[in-house]
Amino acid sequence: MRKLLSYPLSVVYYICFGTCLVIFHPIQWFNFKVFGYKGLKHTVDTLQFFLMRCLNLLGTRISFYNPYNITTDKPIIIVANHQSMHDISPIMWYMRKHHVKFVSKKELGSGVPSVSFNLRHGGSVLIDRKNPRQALPAMLKFGEYIENTKRAAVIFPEGTRSKDGTPKPFKTKGLEMLMKKIPSALIVPITVNNSWKILRYGKFPLGIGNHMKFTVHKPLEIINFTDKNELIRQVEQTIVAAIDK
Numbered sequence: 358m359r360k361l362l363s364y365p366l367s368v369v370y371y372i373c374f375g376t377c378l379v380i381f382h383p384i385q386w387f388n389f390k391v392f393g394y395k396g397l398k399h400t401v402d403t404l405q406f407f408l409m410r411c412l413n414l415l416g417t418r419i420s421f422y423n424p425y426n427i428t429t430d431k432p433i434i435i436v437a438n439h440q441s442m443h444d445i446s447p448i449m450w451y452m453r454k455h456h457v458k459f460v461s462k463k464e465l466g467s468g469v470p471s472v473s474f475n476l477r478h479g480g481s482v483l484i485d486r487k488n489p490r491q492a493l494p495a496m497l498k499f500g501e502y503i504e505n506t507k508r509a510a511v512i513f514p515e516g517t518r519s520k521d522g523t524p525k526p527f528k529t530k531g532l533e534m535l536m537k538k539i540p541s542a543l544i545v546p547i548t549v550n551n552s553w554k555i556l557r558y559g560k561f562p563l564g565i566g567n568h569m570k571f572t573v574h575k576p577l578e579i580i581n582f583t584d585k586n587e588l589i590r591q592v593e594q595t596i597v598a599a600i601d602k
Contacts, residue, residue, distance in 0.1 A: 359565065359566070360558065360562065362565060363415075363558070363562035363563060363564065363565045364562045366414060366415055366416070366562075366563070366565055367415070367561055367562040367563040369414055370411055370412075370414050370415050370563060371561075373411045373414060374408065374411045377404060377407045377408055377411060377471075378404075378469070378470040378471040378472065379470050379471075381400060381403075381404045381407075381470075381471045382470040382471045382474060384400050385397055385400045385401065385404075385471060385474050385475060386474065388400045389474075389478055394479075394480075397475070397478060397479055398456065398479065401449070401471075401475050401479060402449070402450065402453045404471060405446040405447075405449045405450040405453070406450055408446040409446050409447060409450060412443060412446075412555075412569075415555065415563055415564070415565045415566075415567070416565045416566040416567070417443075417555065417565070417566070417567050417568075417569060418567070418568045418569065419447050419568075419569045419571075420568065420569070420570045420571065421447055421451040421571045421573075422570070422571065422572050422573065423451065423571075423573035424573070425573060425575065425576060427455070427543065427545060427573075427576055428543075429454055429455060429507065430507065431507060431541055431542060431543055432503045432504055432506070432507045432508060432509070432510070432539050432541060432542040432543075433455055433508075433509045433510075433542055433543045433544075433545050433576070434503075434509070434510050434512065434532070434535050434536065434539060434542045434543070434544050434545065435448065435452065435457070435509055435510065435511040435512070435545045435547055436512055436514060436532065436544060436545070436546050436547070436592050436596065437511065437512075437513055437546070437547040437548070437549055437596065438513070438515060438519065438524050438548060438549050438596050438597070438600060439513035439515050439517070439518045439519065439549070440518055440519050440522060440549050440550075440551075440552035440553035441518055441552045441553055441555055441556050442518075443552050443555050443569065444513075444518075444549050444552050445459070447569065447571055448511060448547065448571065451571070452509060455508060455509035456480070456506070456508035456509060457508075457509045457511055458479065458480045458481045458482070458499075458502075458503065458508060458509065458510055458511065459476070459481045459482075459510075459511050460481070460482055460484065460496070460499070460510065460511070460512050460513075460531060460535075461476055461481055461482070461483055461484070462483070462484065462485075462486060463483040463484060463485045465483070466483040480502060480506075480508065481499075482495050482496065482498070482499035483495070484496065493534075496531060496534045496535070496538075497534065497538055499535075499538075500534060500535050500537070500538025500539050501538055503535070503538075503539050503542070504538060504539045504540070504541065504542070509545075510535055510539070510542075512531055512532055512535060514527035514528055514529060514531065514532050514593070515527060515528070516528045518553070519553060520553060520556070521553060522550070522551070522553045522554075522600065522601065524596070524597045524600055527589065527593045529586075529589050532589060533585065533589070536579055536585055536588075539579075540579055540580065541579070541580070542579055543576040543577065543578055543579075544576065544577045544578075544579060544588065544592055545573060545574070545576045546573075546574040546575075546577075546592045546595045546596045547571055547572065547573050547574070547596070548570075548571070548572045548574065548595075548596050548597075548599035548600055549569070549570075549571055550569070550570040550571075550572070550599075550600060550601045551567050551568055551569050551570060551601065552569050554567040555567055555569075570601075572599050574595050574596070574599070575595075577591070577592065
């Protein structure tokens with residue numbers, strides 16, 4: 358019965374989700390051209406709010422637990438496990454004061470209304486995972502940008518999303534590069550739970566009635582760790598320990 362109900366709700370969700378992306382695309386373009394980065398950011402933040410409301414149509418609840426007053430006077434590197442594309446909007450919305458930017462695959466840089474435009478013009482970095490000659494300098498430049506602007510870089514070290522919530526081992530090279538280029542940053546671990554359940558049947562129908570949970574853990578200062586590998590191990594263990602079994 359639950360799966361049967363998910364079919365019509367998934368249709369309604371995709372219509373609303375697609376409509377949001379299409380409507381906000383020209384708004385992003387206009388605000389960026391007229392008001393610059395500030396106009397683009399305000400529009401993108403508003404889009405994330407509406408995308409989360411689209412998830413509510415599936416009976417999805419979203420809880421974002423952050424007991425820390427994280428300063429905006431330092432750059433931050435948000436490190437999170439990755440369960441689905443639905444991880445992204447809550448992180449962008451609830452951490453919006455930090456100007457969240459992503460390390461994303463280059464394929465998303467074109468063809469997706471609203472998303473591609475923001476990735477290209479909003480400060481995120483697009484990398485070709487199969488081409489280290491492109492990815493390395495792009496990551497280094499991105500790190501310098503985050504360091505200079507005191508904004509937030511989000512990285513999912515697992516590389517690809519977990520289809521059943523089980524965490525994959527961290528691939529640390531990208532995180533190591535960001536830490537090297539953003540030495541003044543705070544590392545902010547975030548654990549994502551139950552996002553994968555939205556895709557439990559695949560992209561259609563979507564899972565309904567889920568409770569997505571985001572837990573922000575204690576920020577760690579890079580400068581307090583002489584052994585960066587130990588810092589990465591600690592971050593990974595913290596994130597994984599809070600994943601629902």
